[in-house]
Amino acid sequence: AASASSSSSPAATAAAATEVPGTMKAWAYDAYGDASVLKLDEAAVVPAIGEDQVLVRVVAAALNPVDAKRRAGKFQATDSPLPTVPGYDVAGVVVKVGGQVKGLKEGDEVYGMISEKPLEGPKQSGSLAEYTAVEEKLLARKPKGIDFAQAAGLPLAILTANEGLEKAGMAAGKSVLVLGGAGGVGSLAIQLAKQVYGASKVAATASTKKIELLKSLGADVAIDYTKENFEDLLDKYDVVFDAVGQGDKAVKVVKEGGSVVVLTGAVTPPGFRFVVTSNGSTLEKLNPYLESGKVKPLVDPQGPFPFSKVVEAFSYLETGRATGKVVISPI
Numbered sequence: 001a002a003s004a005s006s007s008s009s010p011a012a013t014a015a016a017a018t019e020v021p022g023t024m025k026a027w028a029y030d031a032y033g034d035a036s037v038l039k040l041d042e043a044a045v046v047p048a049i050g051e052d053q054v055l056v057r058v059v060a061a062a063l064n065p066v067d068a069k070r071r072a073g074k075f076q077a078t079d080s081p082l083p084t085v086p087g088y089d090v091a092g093v094v095v096k097v098g099g100q101v102k103g104l105k106e107g108d109e110v111y112g113m114i115s116e117k118p119l120e121g122p123k124q125s126g127s128l129a130e131y132t133a134v135e136e137k138l139l140a141r142k143p144k145g146i147d148f149a150q151a152a153g154l155p156l157a158i159l160t161a162n163e164g165l166e167k168a169g170m171a172a173g174k175s176v177l178v179l180g181g182a183g184g185v186g187s188l189a190i191q192l193a194k195q196v197y198g199a200s201k202v203a204a205t206a207s208t209k210k211i212e213l214l215k216s217l218g219a220d221v222a223i224d225y226t227k228e229n230f231e232d233l234l235d236k237y238d239v240v241f242d243a244v245g246q247g248d249k250a251v252k253v254v255k256e257g258g259s260v261v262v263l264t265g266a267v268t269p270p271g272f273r274f275v276v277t278s279n280g281s282t283l284e285k286l287n288p289y290l291e292s293g294k295v296k297p298l299v300d301p302q303g304p305f306p307f308s309k310v311v312e313a314f315s316y317l318e319t320g321r322a323t324g325k326v327v328i329s330p331i
């Protein structure tokens with residue numbers, strides 16, 4: 001196998017050059033709008049890597065609501081310039097490394113969220129492409145026993161679940177209510193609360209068909225929001241984790257001195273909102289839980305969607321009814 005760092009023979013150089021073409025297939029949009037602005041570009045430029053970056057051959061990617069909101073133009077003021085190749089979540093193989101890269105090498109299987117701040121100057125060339133350039137510090141090794149499709153669904157959602165629980169002061173012995181427990185973030189928030197943070201009690205909301213799923217993820221109490229209003233029940237929680245946008249109701253069920261963290265929608269005091277930051281070392285810290293099976297990725301059974309079906313995958317995500325992650329694989 002050709003190794004760019006150790007070999008300088010012409011044959012090896014030629015082999016490396018054919019491995020990474022100059023152009024690639026990528027989904028892109030050059031105007032903001034609904035899913036129909038997405039077009040498959042058969043000759044997009046493979047991004048150049050910076051000194052601290054690696055080039056990842058994308059094996060699987062995943063969609064997040066932020067991809068749809070960004071595509072709709074909600075973050076125009078701080079977005080990268082158009083045209084945009086969307087996609088934050090990636091799982092793939094390192095095919096090239098920058099000069100300052102220390103820990104990763106060609107052939108490493110990695111996963112991560114490719115932009116450190118999803119709303120502030122996100123990358124113009126994202127993960128819905130055959131190749132994407134990512135800072136080494138944003139990547140982690142793909143957990144053993146987790147396939148590329150499963151891994152692709154994890155980064156943004158698990159980092160959000162973890163950062164939200166951490167910022168809310170989640171700790172052993174505390175109770176938590178997860179609003180939106182069947183979604184990409186909520187399904188991981190339930191599991192992390194229980195398995196990583198040692199929650200004494202986890203409650204979560206979803207519609208009728210997803211109640212059994214909430215229990216299988218580790219929820220002690222599963223509330224069917226089509227039948228009961230969680231804010232009318234008597235239970236109060238140390239932490240409320242709102243992945244739906246119900247901040248006004250969420251604050252009604254928090255214990256005095258507790259925390260309400262909201263991912264979206266209006267913020268009602270004492271609730272607070274934050275925006276996830278990408279970080280490979282946090283993923284590395286969570287890897288043992290994924291490798292032991294204590295925390296399980298949840299890929300929506302409508303998928304994985306093949307690369308040709310990205311528009312359909314977006315449309316499905318945007319119904320707001322996804323169960324776990326909408327994954328694109330293979331790419």
Ligand code: NDP
Pocket residue numbers: 064065066156157160179180181182183184185186205206207208210225243244262263264274275276317320321322323324325
């Ligand atoms: P998903 O698309 O995965 O969420 C879909 C899930 O939401 C479905 O399973 C659905 O279940 C559930 N849901 C919808 N309405 C309700 C409701 N009223 N009560 C309970 N569950 C409900 O989204 P994500 O989990 O990826 O993201 C959730 C939100 O958080 C999005 O708005 C996203 O933009 C935001 N977000 C913000 C971040 C930040 O850094 N601030 C980071 C990540 C996400 P059902 O079919 O049963 O209704």
